[in-house]
Amino acid sequence: MFVLFEEAGKYLGGRVLSEAEASAQVELDTGKRLKVKSAAIVLRFEKPSPAELIAEARTLAATMDLDLAWEFASEGEFGFPDLASDYFSDKPTLAQQGAALFALFDAPHYFRRAGKGRFKKAPADIVQAALAGIEKKKLVLAQIAEWAAQLVAGECPQPVREQLYKILFKPDKNASEYKAVVDASRAAQLAPLDLLERAGAIDSPYQFHWRRFLFENFPKGTGFPALQAPAIVDDLPVATVEAFSIDDSQTTEIDDALSVQGIGSGTLVVGVHIAAPGLALVPGGAIDQVARNRMSTVYMPGYKITMLPDAVVDAYTLLEGSNRPAVSLYATFDEATLALQGTETKLERVPIVANLRHDQLDTVVTQPWLEDASFVSPDTPEAAARLRGPLSVLFRLAKHLKAQREVVRGKPENFNRPDYNFRLIGNDGEPQGSEQVTITTRQRGAPLDLIVSEAMILANSTWGAWLGELGVPGLYRSQASMAPGIKVRMGTRSLPHAGLGVKSYAWSTSPLRRYTDLVNQWQIIAAARHGKTAALAAPFKPKDADLFSILSGFDAAYATYNGYQGGMERFWTLKYLQQQGITELTVTVVKDIQNGALVRADSLPLVFPVAGQQERGAHLRVKLGEIDEIALDVNGTVLERLDVVAADMEEESGEEDDEVAGPIAIAVDMSDGEAAPEKAAENAPA
Numbered sequence: 001m002f003v004l005f006e007e008a009g010k011y012l013g014g015r016v017l018s019e020a021e022a023s024a025q026v027e028l029d030t031g032k033r034l035k036v037k038s039a040a041i042v043l044r045f046e047k048p049s050p051a052e053l054i055a056e057a058r059t060l061a062a063t064m065d066l067d068l069a070w071e072f073a074s075e076g077e078f079g080f081p082d083l084a085s086d087y088f089s090d091k092p093t094l095a096q097q098g099a100a101l102f103a104l105f106d107a108p109h110y111f112r113r114a115g116k117g118r119f120k121k122a123p124a125d126i127v128q129a130a131l132a133g134i135e136k137k138k139l140v141l142a143q144i145a146e147w148a149a150q151l152v153a154g155e156c157p158q159p160v161r162e163q164l165y166k167i168l169f170k171p172d173k174n175a176s177e178y179k180a181v182v183d184a185s186r187a188a189q190l191a192p193l194d195l196l197e198r199a200g201a202i203d204s205p206y207q208f209h210w211r212r213f214l215f216e217n218f219p220k221g222t223g224f225p226a227l228q229a230p231a232i233v234d235d236l237p238v239a240t241v242e243a244f245s246i247d248d249s250q251t252t253e254i255d256d257a258l259s260v261q262g263i264g265s266g267t268l269v270v271g272v273h274i275a276a277p278g279l280a281l282v283p284g285g286a287i288d289q290v291a292r293n294r295m296s297t298v299y300m301p302g303y304k305i306t307m308l309p310d311a312v313v314d315a316y317t318l319l320e321g322s323n324r325p326a327v328s329l330y331a332t333f334d335e336a337t338l339a340l341q342g343t344e345t346k347l348e349r350v351p352i353v354a355n356l357r358h359d360q361l362d363t364v365v366t367q368p369w370l371e372d373a374s375f376v377s378p379d380t381p382e383a384a385a386r387l388r389g390p391l392s393v394l395f396r397l398a399k400h401l402k403a404q405r406e407v408v409r410g411k412p413e414n415f416n417r418p419d420y421n422f423r424l425i426g427n428d429g430e431p432q433g434s435e436q437v438t439i440t441t442r443q444r445g446a447p448l449d450l451i452v453s454e455a456m457i458l459a460n461s462t463w464g465a466w467l468g469e470l471g472v473p474g475l476y477r478s479q480a481s482m483a484p485g486i487k488v489r490m491g492t493r494s495l496p497h498a499g500l501g502v503k504s505y506a507w508s509t510s511p512l513r514r515y516t517d518l519v520n521q522w523q524i525i526a527a528a529r530h531g532k533t534a535a536l537a538a539p540f541k542p543k544d545a546d547l548f549s550i551l552s553g554f555d556a557a558y559a560t561y562n563g564y565q566g567g568m569e570r571f572w573t574l575k576y577l578q579q580q581g582i583t584e585l586t587v588t589v590v591k592d593i594q595n596g597a598l599v600r601a602d603s604l605p606l607v608f609p610v611a612g613q614q615e616r617g618a619h620l621r622v623k624l625g626e627i628d629e630i631a632l633d634v635n636g637t638v639l640e641r642l643d644v645v646a647a648d649m650e651e652e653s654g655e656e657d658d659e660v661a662g663p664i665a666i667a668v669d670m671s672d673g674e675a676a677p678e679k680a681a682e683n684a685p686a
Contacts, residue, residue, distance in 0.1 A: 002050050004043035004098065005036050006116055011101065013050020042080070042101065042117040045094050057098025064103045070110045073121045077114045080104055109134065144180045151184035156199040164201050165215035168192070168666045181668060192668040193630065205629030206433020209571060213564050217298075217557075222305050227287050229315035230280045232325045236349045239328065243273050244354040244387055245318050246452050253297065253306065253512040254318040257326070257352055258455055260390035267341070268333045268393060272459040273326040273350045274509050277308075277316040278521035280325075283539045287312055288518075292550065295557035297513040300568040301422035302431045307513050316512060323349040327524055329459045338400045343462050345528045354383040358448040359421070365448055370395040395447055398454035405457070409501035410482070415444040420605040422572050436579060437572045439604060456509045457500060463524050464506030468494030471535040472523050473542050474506045475516040475551055490516075490555050492547055516554050519547070570632045573606050577634075578627060586621050586642065589614045599636065610636040619643045 001016045003026060014026040017033070026036045029051055045053065064087065072086040084092035084100035092100070104111045104119045109130030111119040122130070147157045160167065163177045171178045185192045202208045214222070241259035259271035281287050291307050298305040306313065318324045328348055332341040358365075361384055368375045370392045384391070406412050418441040425436040442449075467474045478495035479488045488499060497505040511518040519540065526538035540547045576582075587599035590607065597614035599622065600607050610622050622636035 002045050002047075002053075003036070003041045004045075004050065004053070004101075005041045007034065007036070007040065011042075011054070011105070013054055015050075040116055043094065043097065053094055053098055056095040057102055060095055060099035061102040061106070064099060066103065066107050066110050069100075069103060070121055070127065073111070073119075075121070077118055077120045079118050083119075140176055144176050144183060147177070147180035148183040148187060151180065151195060151199050152188045154199050156196065156201040160196075161201050164196065165212055168196075168668060169212065169216065171667050173669070178668070185668070193666060197630065202630070204433045206431065206571060208630060209564075209567060209632075210430075210433075217560060217564075218305070224290060224309040225286070227290065227309055227312060229287070229312040230285075231315075232276065232279045234279055234325075234347065236279075236325060236347055238323055239271070239273075239326075239346070239348045239350045241271050241273075241350060242353045242390075243271060243318070243326075243350045244320075244356055244383075244390075245352065246356045246358055246448050249357045249359050252310070252317070253308075253313050253510075254355060255510045255512050255517075256452070256456065256459075257318045257350065258390070258394060258451070259350075260393050262335070263389055263393055264335075266335050268335050268338075268397070270331045270333065270394070270397060270455070270458075271350075272329045272331070272455050272509070273318065274328070274459070274521070275316045275318050275512055276325040276327050276347070276521065276525075277312070277511050278327070278518060278525050279347065280316070281518070283519075283522065291515050291518060292553070295515045295554045296561055298561045299565050301437070301572045302424035302427045302435065303429070307515065313512055318350070318352050318355075320352045320355045323351050326350040327521060327528070329462055331458060331462070333397065338397055343466075345463070345466070345524065347525065347528050354387060356383060356387070356448075358446070361448060362442065362446055365391060367395075367447055370447055391451065394451045394455065398450045401454045401458060402450065405501035407501070409498065413445075418443050420569070422569060424572075433571075433575075437576050439573065439576055441603075457502065457505075460508050461497075461500075461502040461505050463508045463520070464494055464504035467506065467520075467523055467527060468504055470527055470532060471542065472527055472538050473540055473544065473547055474508075474520045474523050475547070475554070476504065476506045478505065490551055492551065515550070519550060567632055569605055571629065573604055574627050574629060574632065574634060576604070577624065582624070584621060584623050584639065585636070586619065587636070589616050589618045589620065591616060606634075608634050608636060610638055612638060614638070 002013060003016055003024065004011055004013050005026070006012075012028060014028045014034070017025040017027050019025070019038075022038050024036050024038065024041065025033060027033050029049075048056075069083060069087055073083055074086075080101040081092065081097050083104060084097045087100060088096040101117065105113070109122065110127055111121050114120045147160060150157050151160070157177075157180070160177045160180060163175070166172070167175075167178050167181055173179075181192055181196065185195050188195055190198070196202060239259075241261060243257040243259040245254045245257040247254055255275050257273040259273065261269040261271070281291075287308065290309075294305075294307045297307045316325065318326065326348060328346045328350060330344045330346065332343070333339065334341060361381065364377045364380050364384055366377065369377045369380075369388075373388075373392070402413070421440045421442060423438045423440070424431055425438065427435050464474060464476055473492045474494075476491050476494055477488055477497060478491060478493075479498045479500075480486055480496075482498045486498075488497070494504040494506075496503050506520050507514060507516045508520040508524060509517060511521045522539045523534075527534040530537045535542065585604070585606075586602045587610075588602060589597045590600050591598045592613060593609060596609050596611045597616075598607060599610050599614075599620065610620070614620065619642040620638050621640040621642060623639050625635045625637065627634045
């Protein structure tokens with residue numbers, strides 16, 4: 001005897017080997033034996049074979065009119081033989097009974113299951129809604145198939161183009177656009193990114209990187225709401241100094257300026273003057289919310305996304321020719337020994353007499369020019385000549401401060417690698433990715449850089465320690481030691497920064513372009529106004545949950561922005577290689593990697609892998625392979641071993657890692673079913 005029975009949501013047939021009161025031992029055609037409960041058996045028969053019966057019943061079920069079957073079905077609960085009698089004949093065959101069973105079982109929108117082999121027809125309104133859903137699903141599947149076919153043919157449907165970055169990086173896996181990409185990738189046997197690039201969904205590699213960054217970080221765009229910078233109403237005294245800033249020509253957010261008093265008197269007073277938006281902006285205000293949302297200005301070659309609107313920056317930036325509100329640190333030094341005698345913080349208006357631009361002065365303001373008053377540099381700008389005395393004092397002081405930090409640090413700072421400057425020729429506004437790029441170098445530690453960086457370290461370390469002494473919390477950067485793997489961390493406690501060789505370090509000198517600095521400035525202003533009671537008056541109190549939230553948010557945003565800046569610098573470096581027709585480079589090996597080595601170009605900001613193991617520090621000439629502008633990837637083949645240099649390959653601050661681009665990580669999962677279920681550019685060092 002054969003039986004048809006339900007097992008795990010489907011119907012199977014087999015031969016009965018033995019039977020007890022409540023179960024039967026059944027052998028399937030495959031030879032597998034099952035213990036089947038008697039209640040699960042819906043048909044018993046002698047012939048044909050189970051396979052033949054099921055095949056015939058399935059074929060017949062496919063011809064049944066479900067609307068008609070629903071009409072014929074009884075209003076109450078019924079069994080499948082009852083429907084077979086109503087639909088086919090009063091004495092239905094085994095095949096007809098099986099057909100009725102399969103039709104009922106496979107049409108839950110028409111018939112609800114009421115037990116093994118028993119059903120109840122669904123209400124008419126439910127049936128109509130289900131049929132409408134089925135029809136809609138058919139249309140959706142047809143649309144998916146049409147879009148997939150277009151993608152395979154090398155055309156990108158507009159809905160897919162509009163959802164490109166969502167599909168790739170934050171997909172709704174039930175969306176038709178996503179399913180079309182998955183189906184097309186399978187059909188074309190191409191990776192989704194390759195498929196979409198071939199179909200023209202990606203306008204250009206540059207636009208791909210740019211729009212992906214905006215999608216993930218500025219989904220509402222980079223524009224600002226209508227905001228008006230509040231005026232600083234404090235009656236601030238005017239400082240009796242002549243302050244000047246030193247920045248790149250592209251800098252519009254001029255946060256810091258310097259001054260020197262007392263030259264020749266035996267006592268020097270060096271002023272570090274920081275733009276003071278914190279005197280007007282308040283935590284929780286409209287402008288603060290914008291700044292906190294962005295956390296920092298985003299830098300990239302040829303463009304930047306500012307933390308604050310231009311009109312707000314203009315209200316507080318240290319523009320020459322005016323008295324600008326500032327938080328000033330005055331440090332007093334013995335002129336002969338440069339021993340620090342004391343510091344004082346003031347809230348005041350500072351006369352800004354010049355905005356110097358180091359890219360215009362680097363060839364003039366050199367070490368000989370600063371150290372030898374008789375040294376003549378041709379074409380010295382009037383502003384630089386007028387400020388030669390203060391610049392010379394600041395350079396002497398910077399070297400002294402650096403030497404003191406290196407004693408604490410335990411070894412000299414390494415300035416072997418240059419800084420690279422990118423310029424996009426003819427670029428005005430947002431780059432398109434096709435501009436001609438120039439890459440020039442500036443040696444780290446150039447005199448003007450050293451002057452600014454040491455002044456900023458002095459201010460950040462002094463203010464950080466001061467806040468700590470007063471019990472006023474701030475946002476600090478610290479590094480426990482310079483041992484390998486010990487990185488710079490952010491926190492709310494005043495702790496040493498081993499990489500810089502200072503006892504405390506709180507970013508405070510760029511409040512127009514970094515949110516941590518604005519937060520710290522509010523705390524410093526409270527300290528300047530209230531002294532020992534500042535902890536009670538400061539906007540952020542010890543163990544303030546909001547301060548921890550700011551810290552974590554800034555850390556994440558700053559890492560993302562720096563990563564994007566690095567990626568875009570790499571993009572333009574690869575573009576430079578193409579534009580200049582460079583196919584070979586001399587490089588230095590920086591580390592071993594699996595099946596090869598990581599090398600750094602001698603004359604460009606480019607790190608990439610080469611095949612074959614190489615000695616660390618080895619100097620090589622390599623041939624470049626094909627450039628992938630989407631993956632920002634290139635590799636090399638060693639042509640010649642030039643020599644081995646005893647280069648100091650140490651990490652300088654615990655923050656620099658050699659990274660190489662690789663395949664873009666996308667969120668398209670090819671295992672999904674076809675019908676899936678529902679630097680910054682900142683003067684102060686790190």
